Amino acid sequence: MGGRLNWLRAAVLGANDGVVSTAGLVVGVAGATSSADALLTAGLAGLLAGSLSMAAGEYVSVSTQRDSEQAALDQERQELRTTPEAELAELAGLYRAKGLDAELAQAVAVQLTRHDALAAHAETELGIDPDGLANPWHAAFASFLAFTVGALLPLLAMVLPPASVRLPITVVSVLAALTGCGWISALLGRAPVRPAVLRNVAGGALAMAITYGVGELLGASGA
Structure with missing residues (x-):
């Protein structure tokens, strides 16, 4: 919308x-x-x-x-491949910063990472929808x-x-x-x-x- x-x-x-x-x-x-x-x-x-x-x-x-967003997404893909544990911790930290307690933030980060790690990081960390890049x-x-x-x-x-x-x-x-x-x-x-x-x-x-x-x-x- x-x-x-x-x-x-x-x-x-x-x-x-x-x-x-x-x-x-x-x-x-x-x-x-x-x-x-x-x-x-x-x-x-x-x-x-x-x-x-x-x-x-x-x-x-x-x-x-679009080029800037694509470059940021490519970097995020690389980081998810090379340092997945650090990226998971970073995502949980971002959810804690939004107000979730540590246990819930970790659980949400784990579940969203299993579902679509790139989408979770792109939305929360970069403010980008990987499927919604402007044409x-x-x-x-x-x-x-x-x-x-x-x-x-x-x-x-x-x-x-x-x-x-x-x-x-x-x-x-x-x-x-x-x-x-x-x-x-x-x-x-x-x-x-x-x-x-x-x-x-x-x-x-x-x-x-x-x-x-x-x-x-x-x-x-x-x-």
Whole structure:
């Protein structure tokens, strides 16, 4: 359940990044030009670049974590083969440190070692589930998909409506989406909803305001 919540939280944050970064990009371009073709080109380029960057970053991050965990598990396997008595004593000591009395700690350590010594040490000593190592490809695809879904909202909101209303529609749509992302992330993290939503909305609004202002300045200077 905890792993599923972590994935959901990561998906929401990825979608949130897609919304904010793409909204900032297309709103900035809208400040410089009203060309639908320019907005579509910039939005698609930002969507593709952002989603690929997110996927690559997540792949590298999870791969590094997985390699570190695998190395720790390999070392633990080696120690269990070469010094099983010392490892058993170490495991019993860890259970004593958790509050079990010496006799019970020894009995638990012996029984869990007989059942699956590596799993017992990995969970108690390393905080690792040997059967639950994260897959970097899954993480990369999830990040790519989440960012893409988030990025599509401001892109479509900017290029589909008529030129006269595309900017306000985009702003309202983005702020509504950021409200939803902040609310969901707060619920998943069991955090207060109001501060999370306000931070999310304020950050997105500030990003759009700054990029629009820069776009207007660049558009005016190039005119």
